[in-house]
Amino acid sequence: MSPSDLRLGIDLGCSRLTGAIVDADHRVHAERRLAVPVGDYSATVAAIVEMVGILESDVGIEGLPVGVATPGRLNASRHLICGSHADWLNNRPLPRDLAATLGRNVRTAHKAGCLAGAEQRSGGSAGARRVFAAVLGSGVSGALMIDGRLVGGANGFAGAWGHNSLPWPSAAEMRGAPTCGCGLSGCIEAWLSGPGMSRDHERRGGHALAAPDIVARAEAGERLAGITLRDWLARSARAFAMVINLIEPEIIVVGGGLSRIRWLYSEVPKIWARHCATDDLRTTLVPAAHGEVSIACGAALLWPEPGA
Ligand SMILES: [Zn+2]
Known part of the structure; x- marks a missing residue:
């Protein structure tokens, strides 16, 4: 060395x-x-x-x-x-x-x-030509990498996905859209971040818990936590489907603290196809190979x- x-x-x-x-x-x-x-x-x-x-x-x-x-x-x-x-x-x-x-x-x-750079060089998306990197943590952000190069964009925020509105909202989600830190309401970050999951759990009558605790309770069979996790996964699937429809990545790689939720990788791909413009969806969803x-x-x- x-x-x-x-x-x-x-x-x-x-x-x-x-x-x-x-x-x-x-x-x-x-x-x-x-x-x-x-x-x-x-x-x-x-x-x-x-x-x-x-x-x-x-x-x-x-x-x-x-x-x-x-x-x-x-x-x-x-x-x-x-x-x-x-x-x-x-x-x-x-x-x-x-x-x-x-x-x-x-x-x-x-x-x-x-995240995109690390995973492209030696991680879960190495060799892929079109990659979307998503960070799910205390905030939500994204980046687009094409042919190994990060896409900046005319204004420097290509992939800034967290402040798009959650797609295909239900009537209840439209009525209860949470306020986002950016000043708008119903942003993907306001729903999918760790604090977003916590607030959603409290809104449905749950205790004030951090996202990992909600997931642990859901896995232990607690009904309300299970509903919160189920809804979070369904919203994640819709948010990722929007990305797939726009840029068709081969791989979506997820980092940040909430990337440890293993249900993302087993459940979201079962849901997102409903919202994608093809019946032969090949995009894969993977956690960051380098982990935390x-x-x-x-x-x-x-x-x-x-x-x-
Ligand atoms: Zn926002």
Whole structure:
């Protein structure tokens, strides 16, 4: 292992950082998690800097290239984070502030783009020509990769799927459409994010629970939790069907905390065909092969391969 082979990536979540150091062959040499204060931009910057120090100490090398996967995207003209469900990051010059604090350049990209990059190079979508990467977590985002290249788009937000309206809503869903952090109502993120599932469960009379607890109760046979999970899966299927109808991906790869819900991969493909414009649907739905650390690996890979 040469020090020049290593790169450091951090997945910035609402309340947690996931960091990894990877080499040119995409092997993970160090992996860490760190709580990050919710709602505090300065503390978020400080936590990222602390994470860099911890990871570099793990491998005994300083000054590694750093990439950060962010919720929201970087405004192309003003270089400020925008569209993040973690709203304390919006309109903040995160790359500039991190570079100033760390004393080195820092690359940033949105989480879904990092997920797409990591999975395309050595993960579940390696070799596929048309891939949609979806992040289901405290927020919902997406990215489109065609022939190994991330599609940016004229405005830089191609694949930003979370703030489309949930398709084919029932009358009850139209009446009860939840308000989204973007200010609209009924967005896919408002339904499918972890907080979205929690709010939906409470609306139907359930306890205030985090999404993994709802899933665990559903799997244990609790009726109300089972209904919440069933509806979440059906809405996921409709939201993915819209993506299939628009861009026909070979593979949809899912990352983020809710990608651990195994029912996604067994149940959603049974439902989505009803909403797709073909009776011979070949798109597959897979979890991120790199698991929880996939987005952090993708952030590290924002830096070019050594010698590239
Ligand atoms: Zn929205």
